[in-house]
Amino acid sequence: MTGRIAITGARVICPASGHDGVATILIDGRTVAGIGQSEAPSDATVIDARGLVVAPGLIDAGVFKADTAAANAGGITRMVLMPDQSPPLDEPALVAYAQGSGKPDVWVHPLAAATRGLKGEELAEIGLAKAAGAVGVATGRKAIADARVMHRLLAYARAFGLTVVTHAEEAALTAGAVATTGEYATRLGLAAAPAFAEALAIIRDCRLAEATGAALHIRQVTTAEGLAAVRAARARGVDVTAGITPAHLMLNDMAVAGFRSFARLSPPLRDERDRLAAIEGVRDGTITILSSGHDPLSQEDKRQPFADARAGMAGAETLLALGLGLVRDGVVSLPGLVAMLSTNPARRFGLVAGTLQLGAPADLVVFDPDAPWRIDGHRFHGAGNTPFDGLPTAGRVRLTIKGGDIVWEDQVWRA
């Protein structure tokens, strides 16, 4: 239904322009036609959104499946897709195909595989991948073990202006590990790797990014030491950014007790000290991107003994609500959270999005920041492998608009 839509009475937040206040936002066709106090035009469909918040559609930076239904229910209009597909996105044609895989509900921005088959050995055709639509390159679920390959990758990617997304776990030290070294891993008898395996990887990759001038995004930084390494690199002028998912901000390694395979994540959950350090990393701006790490997995993948279960969580539908927990706890402001969920990832990956300025694509989320609900994996659109199952939370998406089309609307709202 393209046409003119006026959303009235809501608090409109646009971190890109600094707008934060009650206003009417007008959508004309596929773009934003203005934000202001004027009356809605008579031919526009008016949506009364008093008490709600309007923000740029969320950009989920680093998902493993272009899961459109779950994304729209979570207010997500763009997904930056990891190359860990089947087959891996190491061919320009595969990148081009992946780019169209979310149509018509979600814009999908693929990250090309950094190496052939994501094996960490030979560079993939990342220049051609960029021409086919890749917005960056990624090492995949694992780090590139070989420093020489990583060095060449960063040097090469820089020439194409592509951000390199990496997984920060030193490969040899974490091989076979399913938990972080500590009392819980020992009690449960789980193969574990020390938390400092993350800092080792970050220190190496930041130094290589410094040497090559490349743009580096570490998708998940989850330890105090890893965050310190990012701060130190940034102080030296390295172009490095850090992301995280809600899991490492809200859960520690105790969540693994009872062998809960839904809490089997990569990197594994950390101890309480590291969890608190990650929250500080959000507060002080070291971590600038919050993503879901959305990785829907089947019962066959997850209902296994802990070490045999696949790592990963379904997170698209809970990303906003869990993020709003950070606002309620005073860690970030609401505009700050919106930036972490849209404006910052848009900037990092060069997307013309994450803004509500005049002429921007009409990608919007309308949400009630206070509406309470209980997370229930059985009610997800797709797989329900969430470590937050049963958790009471607050913050409901009421409306998701992508390119001027309403792609999702909460059934209870306006009923």
Next chain:
Amino acid sequence: MSRPPSHPAQRSALPSGVHPFPHDHLLGIAQLKPWEIAFLLDEAEQWVEMNRAGAAKHDGRLAGLTQINAFFENSTRTLLSFEIAGKRLGADVVNLGVSGSSVKKGETLLDTALTLNAMHPDMIVIRHASSGAVQLISEKVGCPVLNAGDGRHEHPTQALLDALTIRRRKGRIAGLRVAICGDILHSRVARSNFQLLASLGAEVRAVAPPTLLPEGLDGYAVTSFTDMDAGLAGADVVMMLRLQTERMEGAYVPSPREYFRFYGLTEARLAKAAPDVLVMHPGPMNRGVEIDGAIADDIARSAVTEQVEMGVAVRMACLDVLTRRRRGVEGWA
């Protein structure tokens, strides 16, 4: 061959008002209160006596009940021990080994569990190579599940039989100094024993090369030693663990001979322990790698064969106690 002295069995006191064993399954020592552990040991005493009584070693209390021993990982002695324990109590015992399992054909563990459950067993004994696998199965079946070893996690009946052996030889567990030596990192026996022995008041020590010592042992109230002589000083009990040969070829320790030189149990090293030290090993032993053969064979000090004997008795007690509810035993229904 004269049997070493053993202390008469005495009933342990239960705190008033508590059920002696309120659990549906035996998944690990972690779930057990000290008096529940003592209760199982007390219950095992009668079976020690019966097993020694001569030709008629039979009690029919589990008659008509079906016991499945599902062993997804190879085992000889634990499987045999559980099978004999079930048969001595009159149960119909069926063994499912790795080679006969459809797990190899790609069936998921939970499907296997549901298949077993559909045959209406009254108890399932499980061994599996993954930590937590036994608990996962226990959540899906309608009968008591006994953990016969899951990954590196727990091996509760081994810890119980070790405790019974110690209690009968030493008359107590509280206050004893117990040194557990060897591959602690990969050992479910060590994890179960740490918890059981500390729970009953022993002073527990872990002795291993640093590469085979996991972190976080202070959480168990266990003191770690990388110097075996220091770790054995004054020990009342020395419990040796088996070192897998594949872990000796450079991955965790440089070689078997270097390991034996620094962590093998020799006469000279054992002299650091208490004069009446008791030597234990869960088996199977690598003679000349972790333990000197002569020590293992010295019946005055070594309890290795007695451990095997106590194993049957402890498993009989566990099978009996866990099936009391479904058998409608008075006070348990």
